Amino acid sequence: MEKLEGLGWISILNVDYNPRVLYVSDSLLFILGWTPEEMVGNPILDYIHPNENEKARALIIHAIMHDSVAALTYLTMRHKDGHEVVVVSSYNCVYDRVICSGSVAVPGQKARLRSLTASEFVPVTDIPRSRYQAMRWGKPIHGDPLPAAMAMLKNPPPFPQMEKRTCLLVNRFTRDSTIYHCTNDLYLNIDEVCDHSFFHYVHPDDDEKVREIINSAKSWNRHGDSATDGGFEYCVFRLFPQGRPLITEPPRPVRTNKRRRSRSPPDDRKKGGGGASTTSPSKGRTATDTKPVKDTAPQLPEAPPECFTMEGVFSACSDGLIIVLREVDGEPVPPVTL
Template structure:
């Protein structure tokens, strides 16, 4: 597995850091406390700020389930390192997994890029390049600025989504963190800690979910899932999710599928 970590940002224009996992020290040399509360742009190359702001605006406007951006992150020692950052928009935050890029053309990196819905490569001159199969970057400038006077997201409808962080070193994917919006599947964000993800998945979906999670673990790519969530009252809720993997845990961001309730 490539060196990587989890970073969570808020959905303001500054993209301030809310949380960083312990492996941030291996990736960029900082402790989690040294990043928390600071604007994310502080830890990126100044020449790339405009490009990052355009991509951040698009991710927030579109509420994208998965995108990947390659840019230079600032190491604590003052150098800049190439990083692939997978971004999952999750209701009121952006959950990211950050990878150091050791080789531009390794198989795992290609798989990671190809598994994202959008992939952006910020060049050293600040220009943005997309995969050949995707539309031109001019569409980024077409998004309306969503930020109000206080640089926070103006009131708009946010699709309910929740994030779970799972223990990647357990076969039953123990839940170690959950966001409040997990209430959309009638789950309490505190009561679920320590329980297995599979306690809440319909048995008929166990095999498929397990295979996709193992694929994400072994190849550092984004796995896309659909499965039935079981509530305490045995109601089935159809869920769509994306999963990406780091040293510090599996990140799973989920939302309801259309016509999600099955009697």
């Protein structure tokens, strides 16, 4: 168990009342014994302990109806060998996907701190609630939401309109936080962001603040000398959807000689004296040696690059950094303690 405490996997599910696994990272093999290939495509409920299956279904309904993000649960999952593993799992509804991370549940100080940074704490496994505290961004949820959700199991409600969010999966072991997956193209081009640094899209004035938040999220996730799962961090920053604009120096002004130099006439013209008109022998048209009129039309300034103000939720596990983004609509809402 101590060897597994430093490991955590990331999974992506579709938004459904019986969601299927679309992606799962490699650490799943060491914690639950399943390879990613064995789990992808199957309903996640197939891996929940039968005694908790109904409450897990209710949790899914609750998460979708409340569009939960940075939320936390404890549940019992089935190991490939047949034994049970109590897992702590975060879940984030991200538009048309649910992003989860999971690891072996270990009670104690770290578990309490993890739940304190979550937006909501809804355990499926029966554990003493007095050992944990919960907090939520925005309007608090009082009491246990699962009984109300369980009443909807027979007739689940229609899917609500999910808030526009996107999620980036980032390599936590690279200095510049290299992106390796983007869930949609609501804010960033899904075909271009991979293998780019996350900071390529962060406003330079917010660079230091975001780096501190990411380092803090990673520091939650230390177990001895190894990376592990941990709490959530929250940050508001500006984002360039096309990447940071290139900063170029304006061209230096060219110093011109005030003395006007005479210009040689074109080869197909005859020299004329005193500015007299000459006739082109080839076309028979009259050309006047006059000074060309300079275009004095004002040049329009270049439009500033598109920039969004974003709210970001940052969390980390051994398999990567999870960044959930949404555009700020009005003033951002700070965390509220239940």
